[in-house]
């Protein structure tokens with residue numbers, strides 16, 4: 001009986017293996033036919049292994065302040081635009097400043113946003129990274145309205161400053177802390193407040209953060225929806241976050257309108273989104289704003305720790321702003337507008353640190369650029385970091401030199417992407433960094449206690465969390 005049962009299982013297993021092999025062989029043959037079909041005018045390059053292509057080499061972790069050996073070697077060998085096979089698709093990779101700009105400015109005409117299917121499956125079908133054309137425009141307008149300059153000035157600025165002071169207020173004299181963890185706490189608390197009016201320290205804020213962190217791990221995991229995998233846990237966390245949003249919406253339905261001034265309030269007030277759409281908007285804002293701003297702040301702490309002359313110049317700027325206060329007041333929009341050197345520091349941090357290394361696009365038709373043909377349906381990866389760290393646009397590109405931004409205004413600087421998909425949180429991200437830097441340089445000195453550097457995974461991570469020792473400034 002047992003043997004018969006085992007044989008049945010074995011037979012079923014063998015049948016599944018045969019079917020899998022068959023499917024894989026067909027996929028490999030299809031891939032070989034499409035990828036090796038000689039196409040006149042294609043950029044030079046190498047397609048690597050069947051299906052896998054050069055994905056592993058492309059994703060090999062490297063310091064975020066370098067282009068990494070894959071990009072360096074390929075650019076040296078093939079030039080700034082080359083073909084490859086990445087994420088299972090024939091792909092054109094670009095380190096060309098003009099081509100990157102051309103791609104961004106021709107969204108929905110020649111190119112279209114095209115993230116790998118596991119990202120779209122987990123972020124939701126209403127995610128801005130998934131939607132295209134008119135639907136993208138409609139959902140984007142919600143994010144853009146919520147993050148508009150008047151909202152930043154009247155609502156976000158005081159909130160950001162409160163959260164900066166709250167974070168810095170916990171730093172003890174001489175204490176060694178993880179700069180990355182502190183940035184994470186600050187950014188998440190701020191986002192939870194802006195999105196659903198959750199306060200720091202509340203149980204529901206901590207639960208939301210834990211659910212989100214589990215969710216986030218699934219975005220970069222293989223899409224295996226099997227118990228025990230990161231992807232499965234991420235989908236469960238997605239459901240838990242959905243439950244939280246539903247609960248908050250229910251509580252609010254019993255309260256008078258206008259009680260809250262947050263994203264949830266503004267999307268419900270617009271009145272025409274389903275609960276699923278609202279969830280995807282919420283997840284999008286956390287996904288777009290949390291990891292990116294956290295890394296950007298940590299990078300600033302790292303670069304500034306190694307650049308005392310830059311910190312000195314920042315202090316001059318921020319002491320002048322504080323000296324103009326006639327009473328013990330908080331920062332205003334006018335103060336923020338005076339932070340010109342701080343903006344140079346923010347630009348330089350984003351240029352050298354490359355929070356978002358590249359974005360995913362595909363061609364909608366055959367595209368001709370600089371004598372090359374990029375065939376319809378091919379994936380295209382504009383690699384921003386390769387431009388930011390190359391010599392085509394910048395002198396001495398590996399040097400942290402904020403002063404370069406006093407002269408340099410270039411259209412090839414794309415830390416926030418560009419065109420109709422320009423980051424919706426660009427002004428919020430800069431405001432958060434500027435207010436943090438204001439209080440940081442005025443109130444603290446800090447040193448990195450163990451060598452640590454930003455690693456592109458491709459998400460940027462600090463292996464040791466960037467340990468820093470903080471001291472209050474005597475003045």
Ligand code: HEM
Pocket residue numbers: 113128129140143284285286288289290292293296355356359360414415416417418420421422423424425426428429
């Ligand atoms: C330093 C911090 C940040 C960086 C470097 C950054 C970078 C980017 C980039 C490169 C894109 C374009 C993606 C693409 O074209 O495929 C993007 C899109 C987006 N970002 Fe940011 N971001 C930052 C902060 C934020 C913040 C704080 C928020 C909001 C809370 C935000 C929300 C979004 C949204 C909603 C999109 C999608 C826009 C669209 O598709 O229309 N980001 N971001």
